[in-house]
Amino acid sequence: MFTGIIEDMGVVSNLKKEMNNLHISIKSKLTPELKIDQSMAHNGVCLTIVAIDQDEYTVTAIKETLDKSNLGVLKIGDNVNLERAMILGARLDGHIVQGHVDQTATCTNIKEEDGSWMFTFNYDSSLNNITIEKGSITVNGTSLTVVNSKKDSFSVAIIPYTYDHTNFGDFKKGTVVNLEFDVLGKYVAKLIDINLIAK
Known part of the structure; x- marks a missing residue:
């Protein structure tokens, strides 16, 4: 669950196709605070962090996600809106956001x-x-x-x-x-x- 309050603009540093999947690597100031298996919203799409390397982390988008969002048109150097999942009990400054793009x-x-x-x-x-x-x-x-x-x-x-x-x-x-x-x-x-x- 998210709030729609953007924490950082990450920068796409690498894109790698693997069959129907797209591995997206992003540089962000939030990376040192992240861990593998954590959920993060990318332009509103909830994705799981699968790898971390210094100031860069990687997520994987499947075909369904690429078909229904703008992640499939990302280019290296693009800015991506980032938000970590909300903490239960924290202020809901935006509104209830599921991270499921319609x-x-x-x-x-x-x-x-x-x-x-x-x-x-x-x-x-x-x-x-x-x-x-x-x-x-x-x-x-x-x-x-x-x-x-x-x-x-x-x-x-x-x-x-x-x-x-x-x-x-x-x-x-x-x-x-x-x-x-x-x-x-x-x-x-x-x-x-x-x-x-x-x-």
Whole structure:
């Protein structure tokens, strides 16, 4: 379980394909505090640490993960948003994030607004994921508040701290990002679907 509060931007240092799997090595200031078998969110994707070497650690993404997230398009030198699993009893500063990406979205607009930035994203609404105005959304692992909620798009407002300390500063029009929709909203949507089918 995660909170969507990014701890560090790691840098992809190596990528190695092995059959359908991708081994991703990352340099991070968090590495000395990590251990093998620990869970870490990478752009919002929960992955297990399988190796550690000085300031670099490695995780493995399987085909299912690569198909449903932006990890398959990573390049050496890319910045990745990192968050360790939350500690039970700690403050929940963001919102409840599972580290299970629902789908990707594409950045369609970036607007600077006198000290902040408004990012707009489009996503495939046929997968039945929804946003609500002022609800929570996780973009590349970052807990954010939805504005301008529409059937297949939404926007988020980014303050300078978030812009400087996450990979939002790397985004351009066309950038593909990972989305995790609010878990409570997903359960409500599922219950509504079940009730409609029952009728």
